[in-house]
Amino acid sequence: MFFKKKKFYVCSVCGFDRLRGPLYNKDGLPDISLICGCCGFHPGYDDDELGYSFETYRNKWIQNGMEWLREEEKPTNWDLNKQLSNINVSYKG
Ligand SMILES: [Zn+2]
Numbered sequence: 001m002f003f004k005k006k007k008f009y010v011c012s013v014c015g016f017d018r019l020r021g022p023l024y025n026k027d028g029l030p031d032i033s034l035i036c037g038c039c040g041f042h043p044g045y046d047d048d049e050l051g052y053s054f055e056t057y058r059n060k061w062i063q064n065g066m067e068w069l070r071e072e073e074k075p076t077n078w079d080l081n082k083q084l085s086n087i088n089v090s091y092k093g
Pocket residue numbers: 011012013014015016036037038039040041
């Protein structure tokens with residue numbers, strides 16, 4: 001049986017590890033076709049233009065109730081800090 005291993009990428013804002021590509025390529029250019037299914041971060045729109053860093057975007061998203069852009073992508077028993085550990089961040093609410 002043919003088995004293809006899927007490669008996923010991690011969101012620098014929320015740590016969601018099911019992005020279908022990197023938010024930024026190796027030259028640092030944003031992939032504007034990508035949007036995080038968790039925090040809704042949209043590279044090239046939500047970052048420099050608005051003067052947001054990943055951290056400010058993350059804090060804003062957490063303060064707004066950590067809403068998922070695509071609820072269907074949310075794992076059961078989802079845990080914020082477990083997800084944030086993907087990017088070596090922890091949040092104390
Ligand atoms: Zn995200």
